[in-house]
Amino acid sequence: MTHEIAVIPGDGIGQEVTPAAVEVLEALDPEFTFTEAEAGDAVAEKTGKALPEETYELAASADATLFGAAGETAADVILPLRDAVDSFVNVRPAKAYPGVDAVRPETDLVFLRENTEGVYAGHEDRLTEDVATLTRVTTQSASRQLAEFACEYVDSDGFTIAHKANVMRETDGLFRDTVAAVAEERGVATDEVLMDAFATRVCLDPTQFDVVACPNLAGDVLSDLAAGLVGGLGLLPSANIGEQRALFEPVHGTAPDIAGEGVANPAATIISAAMLLEYLDYGEEADAVHAAVESTLAEGPRTPDLGGDASTSDVTNAIIDQL
Ligand code: NAI
Numbered sequence: 001m002t003h004e005i006a007v008i009p010g011d012g013i014g015q016e017v018t019p020a021a022v023e024v025l026e027a028l029d030p031e032f033t034f035t036e037a038e039a040g041d042a043v044a045e046k047t048g049k050a051l052p053e054e055t056y057e058l059a060a061s062a063d064a065t066l067f068g069a070a071g072e073t074a075a076d077v078i079l080p081l082r083d084a085v086d087s088f089v090n091v092r093p094a095k096a097y098p099g100v101d102a103v104r105p106e107t108d109l110v111f112l113r114e115n116t117e118g119v120y121a122g123h124e125d126r127l128t129e130d131v132a133t134l135t136r137v138t139t140q141s142a143s144r145q146l147a148e149f150a151c152e153y154v155d156s157d158g159f160t161i162a163h164k165a166n167v168m169r170e171t172d173g174l175f176r177d178t179v180a181a182v183a184e185e186r187g188v189a190t191d192e193v194l195m196d197a198f199a200t201r202v203c204l205d206p207t208q209f210d211v212v213a214c215p216n217l218a219g220d221v222l223s224d225l226a227a228g229l230v231g232g233l234g235l236l237p238s239a240n241i242g243e244q245r246a247l248f249e250p251v252h253g254t255a256p257d258i259a260g261e262g263v264a265n266p267a268a269t270i271i272s273a274a275m276l277l278e279y280l281d282y283g284e285e286a287d288a289v290h291a292a293v294e295s296t297l298a299e300g301p302r303t304p305d306l307g308g309d310a311s312t313s314d315v316t317n318a319i320i321d322q323l
């Protein structure tokens with residue numbers, strides 16, 4: 001079956017790392033057709049819209065989307081794009097690779113972040129000059145959907161629920177109780193940790209954790225913290241998964257300090273492309289990409305962010321050679 005893949009490079013190094021990831025996908029010769037579309041600062045300057053209607057429609061109809069990064073307009077691009085794929089979970093692996101200088105080289109975590117509600121549900125008000133308020137939304141249905149995904153994701157292993165239900169009794173209480181109940185129905189073991197305690201414990205010993213399910217804000221912050229433990233933004237992929245389609249993107253932004261120099265690390269986007277392959281049931285190809293990235297990171301060539309002097313295309317070609 002042919003899959004439609006939307007490719008949205010965006011701005012800055014998005015224009016460099018996204019084509020690199022497409023090259024890796026093409027080398028594997030899956031039955032994909034690629035359609036490219038614009039988003040971000042550059043198209044906003046031309047047309048006044050950071051996310052053109054046709055780009056939204058493309059992401060909303062493609063089987064999967066590969067997105068690079070957008071600059072100052074990032075929020076105007078990525079939030080509606082996540083909505084276009086109806087994404088309910090953000091999967092964010094944080095794994096340290098051999099050969100890469102990491103604060104905690106033993107880190108190997110996956111965050112499953114609720115992707116639609118919590119404090120990011122958009123109910124924020126400025127009541128007076130002195131007072132601003134925010135309504136936090138938690139639903140049983142979104143918590144259940146995340147939990148069902150988590151149970152399938154871990155298969156027979158368990159997962160950790162990170163929350164702050166001791167203070168946010170109603171919202172995080174509902175999240176925690178719902179996720180734990182779904183896991184119990186499915187025979188999946190869970191343990192729980194308060195999110196602030198998690199922040200300390202994961203720094204001291206990341207091997208205590210494996211897969212961590214969290215509400216939206218906690219997932220955002222804690223996965224960035226874990227990114228710090230593994231040694232660099234150039235290596236972190238993510239997937240926004242919906243019921244029908246999904247969007248894959250590196251965690252990093254447009255890196256204006258190095259954009260245009262051809263030295264951006266393509267690994268995060270290539271690992272995101274491996275997650276895309278996995279999502280579309282190209283499991284063997286996905287494993288091959290993961291292995292090729294891992295051995296290239298270990299043996300080199302490496303881009304300057306990892307202490308090397310190789311270019312984006314040197315690294316991309318080395319990964320393709322490993323395949
Ligand atoms: P950034 O991730 O673009 O860069 C932070 C630092 O990491 C820079 O020193 C950069 O050179 C380095 N870096 C990032 N990715 C790299 C890679 N693949 N290879 C080598 N080095 C890499 O974050 P920053 O500087 O906070 O934001 C820059 C722009 O990107 C802003 O306009 C921001 O709005 C946007 N942004 C967009 C995101 C998205 O589209 N999802 C996410 C984060 C930021």
Ligand code: MG
Binds near residue numbers: 220221
């Ligand atoms: Mg973030």
